[in-house]
Amino acid sequence: DSGVTQTPKHLITATGQRVTLRCSPRSGDLSVYWYQQSLDQGLQFLIHYYNGEERAKGNILERFSAQQFPDLHSELNLSSLELGDSALYFCASSPDGSNQPQHFGDGTRLSIL
Amino acid sequence: GQNIDQPTEMTATEGAIVQINCTYQTSGFNGLFWYQQHAGEAPTFLSYNVLDGLEEKGRFSSFLSRSKGYSYLLLKELQMKDSASYLCAVKEGTYKYIFGTGTRLKVLA
Numbered sequence: 331d332s333g334v335t336q337t338p339k340h341l342i343t344a345t346g347q348r349v350t351l352r353c354s355p356r357s358g359d360l361s362v363y364w365y366q367q368s369l370d371q372g373l374q375f376l377i378h379y380y381n382g383e384e385r386a387k388g389n390i391l392e393r394f395s396a397q398q399f400p401d402l403h404s405e406l407n408l409s410s411l412e413l414g415d416s417a418l419y420f421c422a423s424s425p426d427g428s429n430q431p432q433h434f435g436d437g438t439r440l441s442i443l
Numbered sequence: 444g445q446n447i448d449q450p451t452e453m454t455a456t457e458g459a460i461v462q463i464n465c466t467y468q469t470s471g472f473n474g475l476f477w478y479q480q481h482a483g484e485a486p487t488f489l490s491y492n493v494l495d496g497l498e499e500k501g502r503f504s505s506f507l508s509r510s511k512g513y514s515y516l517l518l519k520e521l522q523m524k525d526s527a528s529y530l531c532a533v534k535e536g537t538y539k540y541i542f543g544t545g546t547r548l549k550v551l552a
Binding site: 365371372373375378380385386420427429431432437 | 473474476484485486487488491493530532534536537538539540541542543544545
């Protein structure tokens with residue numbers, strides 16, 4: 331158990347819909363990272379938050395947004411969903427911006443029908 | 444641009460040694476990480492290199508050459524449970540991580 335909690339574990343929805351994925355980092359970790367993992371593309375970095383502030387952006391679509399709340403949990407919002415958004419979405423946390431390793435949650439599997 | 448290359452698949456025999464290579468081209472290099480990921484599960488941290496040389500951790504070792512943009516993960520005394528994907532990830536700057544597509548390792552009895 332990494333200590334990172336993601337909910338829900340599975341999500342099935344239709345094209346055009348909007349969903350929110352939730353992540354609670356390990357106790358004491360200030361950094362939260364979001365990744366998308368599709369079968370053919372590996373782990374794609376989406377966005378990073380540190381202590382409530384956005385610090386780095388990867389290949390995140392404009393239809394996607396995220397935020398980190400004062401209690402340090404984070405949410406990833408995906409809107410106008412397309413079939414290609416079907417993927418495993420991982421959240422990871424680390425204490426800060428140092429080179430301590432990230433610890434990953436079990437992921438949310440999103441299926442778009 | 445950013446690019447990380449790893450072999451897609453490797454096969455090895457139980458008890459053997461396997462080396463998984465990773466080459467990268469990035470800006471603002473700030474460390475290289477190796478993660479293990481079993482199918483359908485979360486990646487778990489294996490090793491970290493920021494300076495050139497070899498880091499050893501039990502059956503796993505990782506090597507880095509920054510001038511060559513090259514790293515490898517060495518797995519010794521392979522066990523069946525080592526069948527998994529191995530992800531090479533480069534840290535750029537303070538907060539950004541670039542992951543390779545992973546190497547799927549099959550360990551045969």
